Amino acid sequence: MLFKVIGCLFVILSFSACASKTSIDIKQQVALQKEATSIIQQFANTLKPQLKQALQHGGPAYAIETCSKAAPLLTTQLSKQTGWSIKRVSLKARNHHTAIPNSWEKSILQQFNRDQADGKSPSTMQASRIENGTYQFMKAQSVTPVCLLCHGENLKPDVVAALKKYYPQDQARYYKLGQIRGAFSLTKQL
Ligand code: HEC
Incomplete structure (x- = not known):
């Protein structure tokens, strides 16, 4: 009898462990959002100085080469360190291996664009599910x-040439100040 109960309990426990979570409480949600935001901050705090230094050292065409290596490397490193999957996505992707949005990301990016056109501040734009x-x-x-x-x-000719070399499928041009270039998209297994 006892074995039967324990066996049954085991089945129930393993079933609930396997069933995917569909909701979390607000406290958990706030904590996850904080964690994601701090990873994004870490990404920016690491990449921006590298970009600045490369720009000062060799101008934007040189910095494109630096960025083409540094950005994907940083994404992989941070993913390993934190256990989150980290992406940067865009409706007009530069890196077509990493930046193409899935359908949810696409709909959120479209919403961000509409919000920006309505005058909402990009620094407040975020979404989760x-x-x-x-x-x-x-x-x-x-x-x-x-x-x-x-x-x-108005990209300089050497910038255009560097983009052609490293990103032949590049679409990430013709942006104006204040527009939404893209978004960070982070995922964590619950
Ligand atoms: C020196 C040139 C350079 C500058 C300046 C620059 N970027 Fe980029 N950007 C790149 C390159 C190169 C990539 C592709 C990186 C990769 O392969 O992951 C990229 C990719 C991105 C992506 C990832 C999505 C995609 O299309 O691949 C975002 C988002 C982005 N840039 C936003 C920005 C923002 C915001 C700024 C200003 C704060 C900025 N970039 C300044 C060169 C630049």
């Missing part, structure tokens, strides 16, 4: 003056 036992979080990234060197309308 729970899907297939994962928590997913997105945060908008907008265009500031420095971004225009590599994502703007």
